[in-house]
Amino acid sequence: MMSPIPARLSRRGFLGATGLVVAFSLAGRAFAQQSGGGEGGAGPAVLAPDLPGSLKSHPFLDAWIQIEEDRPITVFTGKVELGQGIKTALIQVAAEELDVEPAAIHLVTADTLLTPDEGLTAGSHSMQDSGTAIRNAAANVRMLLCAAAAEKWGVSAINVMTTGTGSLQAPDGRVVSYREIAATMSLHVTAIPDAPLRKPSVFRSIGKELPRVDIPAKITGGAAYIHDMRLPGMLHARVVRGPSVGTQVDKTDIDLVAAMPGIVKVVRKGAFMAVVAEKEWTAIQAMRQLQAGAFRRVAKPLPGKGVVETLKALPTQEIVILDTNAPVAPAVKTVSARYTRPWISHGSIGPSCALAHFEDGMMTVWTHSQGTFDVHRVVAELIGLPQEKVHAIHVEGAGCYGQNGADDVSADVAVIAKELPGRPIRLQWMREQEFGWEPLGPAMVTELRASLDTNNVIVDWRHEVWSNPHNNRPVGAGGVLAGSEVTPGFPVPEGKPIPMPEGDGSRNSNPLYALPNMHVLYHFLKDMPIRVSALRSLGAHLNVFSIESMLDELAKAGGIDPLALRLAHMKDERARAVMQLAAEKFDWSGRRPGDGRIGSGMGFARYKNLGAYCCVFLQVEIDRETGNLAVRRVVAAVDSGQAVNPDGIRNQVEGGIVQSLSWSSREEMTFDADTRKGFDWSSYPIFRFEEVPGSVEVHIVNQPDMPFLGTAEAAQGPTAAALANAIADATGIRLRDMPLSAAKIKAAIGVL
Amino acid sequence: MTIELKVNGRSVSVHADPATPLLYVLRDDLALNGAKYGCGLGQCGACTVHVDGRPVFSCVTPVAAIGGRSVRTIEGLGTLDKPGILQAAFEQEQAAQCGYCIAGMIMRAQALLERNADPSEAEIRAYMRTNLCRCGTHMRILRAVKRAAIMLKDARTETGAVQ
Numbered sequence: 001m002m003s004p005i006p007a008r009l010s011r012r013g014f015l016g017a018t019g020l021v022v023a024f025s026l027a028g029r030a031f032a033q034q035s036g037g038g039e040g041g042a043g044p045a046v047l048a049p050d051l052p053g054s055l056k057s058h059p060f061l062d063a064w065i066q067i068e069e070d071r072p073i074t075v076f077t078g079k080v081e082l083g084q085g086i087k088t089a090l091i092q093v094a095a096e097e098l099d100v101e102p103a104a105i106h107l108v109t110a111d112t113l114l115t116p117d118e119g120l121t122a123g124s125h126s127m128q129d130s131g132t133a134i135r136n137a138a139a140n141v142r143m144l145l146c147a148a149a150a151e152k153w154g155v156s157a158i159n160v161m162t163t164g165t166g167s168l169q170a171p172d173g174r175v176v177s178y179r180e181i182a183a184t185m186s187l188h189v190t191a192i193p194d195a196p197l198r199k200p201s202v203f204r205s206i207g208k209e210l211p212r213v214d215i216p217a218k219i220t221g222g223a224a225y226i227h228d229m230r231l232p233g234m235l236h237a238r239v240v241r242g243p244s245v246g247t248q249v250d251k252t253d254i255d256l257v258a259a260m261p262g263i264v265k266v267v268r269k270g271a272f273m274a275v276v277a278e279k280e281w282t283a284i285q286a287m288r289q290l291q292a293g294a295f296r297r298v299a300k301p302l303p304g305k306g307v308v309e310t311l312k313a314l315p316t317q318e319i320v321i322l323d324t325n326a327p328v329a330p331a332v333k334t335v336s337a338r339y340t341r342p343w344i345s346h347g348s349i350g351p352s353c354a355l356a357h358f359e360d361g362m363m364t365v366w367t368h369s370q371g372t373f374d375v376h377r378v379v380a381e382l383i384g385l386p387q388e389k390v391h392a393i394h395v396e397g398a399g400c401y402g403q404n405g406a407d408d409v410s411a412d413v414a415v416i417a418k419e420l421p422g423r424p425i426r427l428q429w430m431r432e433q434e435f436g437w438e439p440l441g442p443a444m445v446t447e448l449r450a451s452l453d454t455n456n457v458i459v460d461w462r463h464e465v466w467s468n469p470h471n472n473r474p475v476g477a478g479g480v481l482a483g484s485e486v487t488p489g490f491p492v493p494e495g496k497p498i499p500m501p502e503g504d505g506s507r508n509s510n511p512l513y514a515l516p517n518m519h520v521l522y523h524f525l526k527d528m529p530i531r532v533s534a535l536r537s538l539g540a541h542l543n544v545f546s547i548e549s550m551l552d553e554l555a556k557a558g559g560i561d562p563l564a565l566r567l568a569h570m571k572d573e574r575a576r577a578v579m580q581l582a583a584e585k586f587d588w589s590g591r592r593p594g595d596g597r598i599g600s601g602m603g604f605a606r607y608k609n610l611g612a613y614c615c616v617f618l619q620v621e622i623d624r625e626t627g628n629l630a631v632r633r634v635v636a637a638v639d640s641g642q643a644v645n646p647d648g649i650r651n652q653v654e655g656g657i658v659q660s661l662s663w664s665s666r667e668e669m670t671f672d673a674d675t676r677k678g679f680d681w682s683s684y685p686i687f688r689f690e691e692v693p694g695s696v697e698v699h700i701v702n703q704p705d706m707p708f709l710g711t712a713e714a715a716q717g718p719t720a721a722a723l724a725n726a727i728a729d730a731t732g733i734r735l736r737d738m739p740l741s742a743a744k745i746k747a748a749i750g751v752l
Numbered sequence: 753m754t755i756e757l758k759v760n761g762r763s764v765s766v767h768a769d770p771a772t773p774l775l776y777v778l779r780d781d782l783a784l785n786g787a788k789y790g791c792g793l794g795q796c797g798a799c800t801v802h803v804d805g806r807p808v809f810s811c812v813t814p815v816a817a818i819g820g821r822s823v824r825t826i827e828g829l830g831t832l833d834k835p836g837i838l839q840a841a842f843e844q845e846q847a848a849q850c851g852y853c854i855a856g857m858i859m860r861a862q863a864l865l866e867r868n869a870d871p872s873e874a875e876i877r878a879y880m881r882t883n884l885c886r887c888g889t890h891m892r893i894l895r896a897v898k899r900a901a902i903m904l905k906d907a908r909t910e911t912g913a914v915q
Binding site for chain 2: 082084085218219220223224225227228350399401651652654656657662682690692693695
């Protein structure tokens with residue numbers, strides 16, 4: 001069984017951590033901070049702006065690293081494992097700068113009593129925020145250990161070496177362990193910004209393909225997930241809701257269900273209803289009985305129109321993203337196009353799950369939310385406890401790819417547990433609840449217009465994007481479903497845009513290309529007719545799709561090669577390098593020309609123009625009888641700065657490519673006036689094995705000693721664009737409305 | 753009612769409603785983590801276990817329907833110290849991201865290799881199509897199954913055993 005309580009800390013460590021909790025609440029929240037890519041609430045206050053990464057907010061070394069006599073070196077991160085491999089990469093970074101074996105590190109992930117608050121684990125920020133902080137904190141600790149050993153031995157600190165095994169060595173061969181030296185000093189000191197970092201030439205851990213630390217339990221049935229937690233005396237709960245957001249079950253026979261054998265309680269708080277049972281199957285049967293009757297819509301009817309009609313009917317707030325002007329030659333060719341994407345489900349394979357235990361006035365919540373500290377604040381407000389009476393602990397769930405039901409289910413279970421003091425409660429949503437109630441990835445529209453001069457120079461570039469907010473991460477009780485169901489309810493907060501450079505609907509609407517005249521306008525739509533929030537890559541999926549489709553449309557208009565057009569407008573050497581490497585590995589120059597059936601295409605972006613560079617080439621084959629599409633081969637190149645775990649980067653990019661192909665070629669949540677129409681894997685199909693590409697190759701451009709660049713979301717946009725461009729190359733048909741489905745391809749091909 | 757089951761070679765008895773899907777008995781009564789709740793509809797394969805060597809969706813299989821047949825879960829294939837061949841192959845290929853689907857994937861692939869020790873790429877894809885992955889780990893899963901087939905072949909050559 002998974003231990004409900006994290007490894008017990010020694011008194012000194014615990015006091016250190018408690019001291020930090022006090023510091024967080026005194027320091028308040030800074031509204032300019034972009035931790036987690038600007039998603040969620042404001043990040044923790046910046047206390048030390050000169051320090052790198054999240055050290056800015058948590059400058060004390062013992063917030064990150066503790067070396068105690070009786071346990072492994074403990075490293076703390078406010079980020080969490082989502083299946084992206086972050087634990088392994090952070091352990092490698094810590095091991096490198098402490099100069100110990102990775103196995104000597106015990107990593108503690110987000111826990112509101114133990115770890116720094118680093119905001120959300122989102123926006124491909126973990127290596128930039130936490131990886132950078134841990135690396136520099138570890139370098140500081142190593143520097144202090146060397147200094148203390150030097151003092152002990154009466155030698156100069158530069159002559160003290162680390163051995164790679166957790167010891168320090170004097171020039172005369174004397175050796176002392178880190179633990180022994182650490183016992184003579186305090187790590188409750190602030191970091192300095194320039195502690196010497198280890199050089200790539202001597203790296204022992206960074207850059208190595210360390211096997212993921214979380215995989216062994218996952219392939220042997222170990223307790224790997226929150227779903228696998230079994231606490232003594234635990235009860236099982238299910239929430240009772242209508243078929244999708246905005247509905248409520250009508251009158252149900254609660255007394256009859258409450259009297260069923262094995263039912264412990266039917267919890268009702270306003271319109272919130274849940275059933276609690278000794279056994280999980282009993283809870284499910286009771287839930288089904290309570291949901292069996294009629295339901296009614298309690299919110300406004302769903303739009304029931306297409307993406308463009310729905311979004312363009314909403315009031316807008318205009319945000320100028322770019323407005324540059326330079327003298328240019330006259331335009332001779334102009335292309336205008338509109339691109340769209342529909343509402344997309346996160347589609348986690350494991351429906352969201354959370355546990356809670358209310359005992360002695362203290363609420364403990366185990367959550368797989370990306371924002372453990374936000375869950376802490378949400379739960380405190382929702383159930384009316386002071387924040388110090390709520391303890392939130394992250395435990396891994398199924399992949400979420402953005403804001404799925406994780407935050408909602410954590411709030412649900414806390415409401416239930418508050419009604420049953422002393423009994424731990426486990427709540428998992430059902431498949432249809434996850435599809436019906438999670439926030440969807442927002443639909444979006446772009447309209448682009450671009451012009452070439454006689455030399456195929458892009459002399460004008462206009463990009464307008466219409467989008468709802470992508471950041472509706474709950475930071476208070478009004479942001480979760482239960483907040484609107486309990487009485488008195490909490491108002492749903494108004495949607496806000498994420499400012500550039502991260503952006504939300506505007507993310508990656510600013511081309512990285514060197515274009516003299518760029519006019520980019522974000523029509524921000526705060527009113528949300530459909531519940532939406534962050535989906536991996538936010539607006540970058542459609543913005544990159546649009547930019548990179550337009551470049552191919554321009555290349556066609558100008559009669560030049562799409563790669564040549566891109567390279568002619570790209571000054572960033574690292575961008576050029578990933579494009580050229582991917583082109584070479586794909587054999588772009590030797591590719592088979594589009595022949596009505598087979599074709600190739602490319603897409604490029606630097607995620608947010610701040611993160612990893614990613615270029616994707618792929619080849620498709622179209623069945624002209626049916627419109628069916630097969631992706632035969634994908635080749636990508638990625639530059640993530642200093643690569644910490646190359647296989648981890650490949651795994652993320654491979655996954656991003658396959659997921660984006662599924663989103664972009666077949667996924668779409670549909671609606672009628674009352675409900676969502678996708679509620680299972682037959683009404684919302686995603687890729688199965690026969691549909692994934694024939695092959696996927698990912699090549700890494702390593703940049704020793706360069707900053708870590710967030711990678712996990714880098715492939716989503718370039719892959720979608722490469723798909724559209726390959727279909728256009730194969731068939732001459734330009735599809736601009738995702739999903740690029742077989743039906744749309746067939747309709748465009750027409751009767752053979 | 754009391755139901756007798758044979759799970760991973762062990763005889764166990766549980767008190768359960770006979771209509772309870774096998775999944776909940778495995779997870780909640782027998783504390784086996786491998787089989788996962790994914791859809792409850794037999795559409796995603798996260799709950800895949802073997803009943804008398806055949807892969808079944810434990811989320812839609814009533815426990816009372818098992819009878820005397822043997823149930824095998826991923827815990828029955830191997831352990832951290834002594835992983836089964838497929839478990840070892842998935843580890844070597846690092847064929848997981850979130851991994852929620854992976855126990856089901858391994859059980860499905862185990863059933864395939866027990867029937868067809870040398871499947872083609874197309875046969876693997878066709879057989880594995882019942883199981884969904886959302887992280888996009890498919891390419892690694894395919895490599896892991898192929899690697900396991902090679903490892904099996906090597907193991908047979910070494911021992912001279914005939915399957």
